[in-house]
Amino acid sequence: MSNEPVLLKVFRYDPSIDRAPAYKSYQVPWRDGLLLLAALKHIRDNIDETLAFRDYCCGCSWCMSCLMMVDGKGMQTCSRPLQPGESLLVEPMRGFPVIKDLAVDFGMTITTPEGIFRKMEGTVIRKEK
């Protein structure tokens, strides 16, 4: 089996600074058992420390905090294995406001219909603006 690196094209956007989102490509060395979320961590730890995503999670496909769009499809990145030489487009989960890069605000709608969550997810802080 070849050990070619994985190529990830990643959505980058800081709404407080950037006028528009941009995409940045990163090469991650492949290893046995490499999962997409671990590859993003590799980028943050070794290549680009400013990449933002939610890495607090169960690592076991339970909690859904690692949901992202991968090649246009929503999935749990903690359980997405990577093949050597694979090339993927990684974007924030669709339908949620982007906080920065791949980190979104899940608060409003993820488990219940819109409206019920009005008191959750830091709205108090937002109202001050």
Next chain:
Amino acid sequence: MTIKTDVLVIGAGGAGARAAIEAAMNDPKLSIVILNQGPIGKSGLTSMANGGMQWVSHPDDSPCALFEDIIQIGCYLNDQNLVEAVVKEGPARAEELIRWGAKMLPHKGGGGGSPDTPPGKPSYPRGHYIPGVTYMAALRNELERHPNVIALEDVIATKLLTAGKRVIGAFVLNIRTGEYVVIEAKATVLAAGGLGELYPHSTNAPFGMHGHAAGMGYAMAYYAGAELIDMEMVQFTGNQLYPPWLLGNPALLSSMCGGKYVNALGKEFLKLPQPRDALQRLAYKEIKEGRGTERGGVYIDLTLSPLPSEEIEKQLKLSLAEEIAKERWKLIKAMSVNDPDPKNWRVEFTPGGAHFFMGGVRINERCETNLEGLFAAGEVSGGLHGANRMGGNAMVEIIVFGARAGRSAAEYAKRIDRVESKEAPEGEYERLCGFFKSRGTAPKIIMDKIATFMAEYVGVARTEADLTKALSEIESLRADGLPNLRAPQGRRFNLGWVEAIQVPYMLDVAEMIVRAALFRTESRGAHYREDYPETRSDWLKHTRIIKNRGFMDLTAVPVVVTQFKEEEKR
């Protein structure tokens, strides 16, 4: 900005969420603010818990038997007023949680019997199984129903605000924006969880994921003047090394799937049932004496399971809560290095994976601490589990004591006036922003150094020489590491900055663990001193740490005994 509230809850795992709900129900006129470092129910330790819970349900079993078992497993170091509370209230709290929508799965978590009944005692099926995600979903739904609760997600408290001996709120960083919030509260509930990330292997942070377990709660309480007990008591468990994706809890591979504990020579080295601390020491001994694998582990060997392939697969799916973790199951089956038949698997694990922390902020049965206005519940508190936590007790603890802390905080808030903070928040914010430097050491590097010496010197087996080495490592990191600690640039959702913020707290908590471990010159439960291998009856005491003029003051204090004395051991 400043938010004024009646009750502030720091942490929205099981204990914090339950505390906020209880305070909200206590009086609809009370205002409650609850903080979480990530999305509630999608981060933190409760939502990643496998979900074993135990309470008495078998007709031959009794609350009294459970009470005695918990204390015997805890090596008599449990505060018995707290054990009484968990035995008495556990079933009702669990029923309530199920009523709120938590999903109890049909299997019993421990494969029918309670996984760690004391040796020689009858084993009753006490295990019940509510996966952490559905547990938290129920609590989150319940939180939403209370209009007097405001939840702030992606925020981190860095300091408890005090006025003399009273806690009056917290300084909070909003991770989303990088701005700060001061929360002034009449009563504060600390439910900030554990400290697994101090160790390189931890079930709190599987395969290097972050689990919100840097131990900041212990440090914040210490800085404010709270008493902390039994800080030497780290519960270790097997942590999976290979295959490199999570199969769930290694203990369940054995108790549910029939896997045998086998060393690198293929020899079975222990038989179940074993209390968790004993199991860790037996595995540690195999490795230390040269019978470990190249990766530094031992095996749970499913090829030796008495169960047929289909049954192993069925049990494995149950142990993973496969109906929730569908993607994980697909992954496990699909990975090419795996033989798809679990009957052919040998799962490699290392002992010394930090799993749970028995020590913590000292509380009474009302969750009051020695500080006015500060209440604590859950893993951040100490005393319930003694020297060794019985499997299935943490998930019960958090709802029982969460509710108690919420009630106590609400009652306190109703009878007390607010004190405004005199501290200027700018000072704390400047300290946090001080990590933005153009050059220096990344937090990850220092965190790895902490984890390395904690595993090497403060792991399953400890000696005075090793613990002393750990102290000098802490000193040198404080002198050379901290001044150069540097956060990545940018204030918005910068988890590298959060890591930098956490590092000094982690060092202080590490020092508490080391000093308490040096102080307890005996072996008891999870605290095993190779140079003091015996359990000594004159050490049937909590170690207690309190800040005194900037130093860690250590003393031994009595254990709360209500009815069950060590001599009564059967």
